[in-house]
Amino acid sequence: MSKRTNSAKRQLILDEAAKLFKLKGFGGTSMRDLAAQVGMEAASMYNHIKSKDEILELICFHVSDTYIRQLTEVEQMAATYVEKIRALIGRHIQLMIEDGAAVSVGNNDWKYLTGDTLEAFKTARKRYEKGFAALIEQGIAAGELQPVNVSVALFTILSAVRWVELWYRPGRDVTPEELEENIMTILLNGLAK
Amino acid sequence: MSKRTNSAKRQLILDEAAKLFKLKGFGGTSMRDLAAQVGMEAASMYNHIKSKDEILELICFHVSDTYIRQLTEVEQMAATYVEKIRALIGRHIQLMIEDGAAVSVGNNDWKYLTGDTLEAFKTARKRYEKGFAALIEQGIAAGELQPVNVSVALFTILSAVRWVELWYRPGRDVTPEELEENIMTILLNGLAK
DNA sequence: CCTACCGATCGGTAGG
DNA sequence: CCTACCGATCGGTAGG
Secondary structure: OHHHHHHHHHHHHHHHHHHHHHHHOOOOOOHHHHHHHHOOOHHHHOOOOOOHHHHHHHHHHHHHHHHHHHHHHHHOOOOOHHHHHHHHHHHHHHHHHHOHHHHHHHHHOHHHOOHHHHHHHHHHHHHHHHHHHHHHHHHHHOOOEOOOOHHHHHHHHHHHHHHHHHHOOOOOOOOHHHHHHHHHHHHHHOOEO | OHHHHHHHHHHHHHHHHHHHHHHHOOOOOOHHHHHHHHOOOHHHHOOOOOOHHHHHHHHHHHHHHHHHHHHHHHHOOOOOHHHHHHHHHHHHHHHHHHOHHHHHHHHHOHHHOOHHHHHHHHHHHHHHHHHHHHHHHHHHHOOOEOOOOHHHHHHHHHHHOOHHHHHOOOOOOOOHHHHHHHHHHHHHHOOEO
16 A cells, blocks of 8 residues: 555656646756645655656656557558548547646657667657658558658648647637547648638 | 947857757756857856846747738738738748747747746737637638638647758758648648548 | 755856 | 856755
8 A cells, every 4th residue: 555655646746747847848847846746845756756857757758658559559450541640640639638748748858868768769759750651651652642741741740739738728619529620621631622 | 340249249149049949948058058159158148148038038039020020921911811821831931941949949948938028928929829810710711711620720730830940951852842832732732632 | 754965056246 | 258256046865
């Protein structure tokens, strides 16, 4: 039971850290800020985590692991390339709605990682990008997609979806379903009539 | 002549600051880092700028002023809404190619602004968003655009374009013209055939 | 989980 | 434009 309590505290620290990093950036968040949010002294947090850097690592790799798992799921689907891309974008949006703070850290604060950890994160991200790019490339080759530059299409999609994490709140007048449908319409069918 | 020299140094400080903030974030960049990049001691920079916060302000408002000027230009064009939106997206991409570091700071580090300055920046950004949204809304009303949610379309476009600042380098195998054309195709005509 | 504290580094100033 | 330095705050540790 003490173990369950400890790991709950640890998770609380990670969750609050993600929120603060999103709000003020990794560099703009002090361990004293975080401690106040969690409800303990800064020194006490070191019973649950090793360092400020470890917090950043855990959040970043939680996000990149999730992304890669989603890619693997979609790759194994029996579907057209358009359907696969649609499924991957959908999962992307879903993750932002469910875990926006962590995604924000993985998008913006990963650059504060150092050494091997930084390299490992970059590698994970590149792997995801390559997998996504392959879907687009095959979709073009199969005649399902417009013959655009693959890199441009990839980053336009990944980027187009990013604002959700900054914007979406449960109180919005747009439901997650509408949101997903609207974004999908713009990216796949275009805004113009 | 001494005035010209001084303001050139000041500009150099601002340019190097934008690059460093983009690379390491405002919170992760020290005045000593910046001084080393500029080629003087930290203390000496205070002959050219008032504070670290002033540097951030100058960069952020340079960007927001440019955006608002571009919006005004486009609003005064005699053209269809689709053409206006196309023109505004084009200017957006152009600015990122020409002044990517400053745009990055205006996108990511504005949150380190404080007090009235922070409020003024938020107001400028909101003004730009409202102007852009109005173009989309009128485009839908005129039957030129798909009847999507205006906020979703606005942020999808603004966001879709943001990766250019992270990705574009003169050495890329894509020219600025191709880049613009490809992004425009995806956003306006859609990726799917 | 806290009090007390460490060395390092921060943004910025004084004085020349 | 530099040397020398300020008070404040940083991430983190010792010891209980």
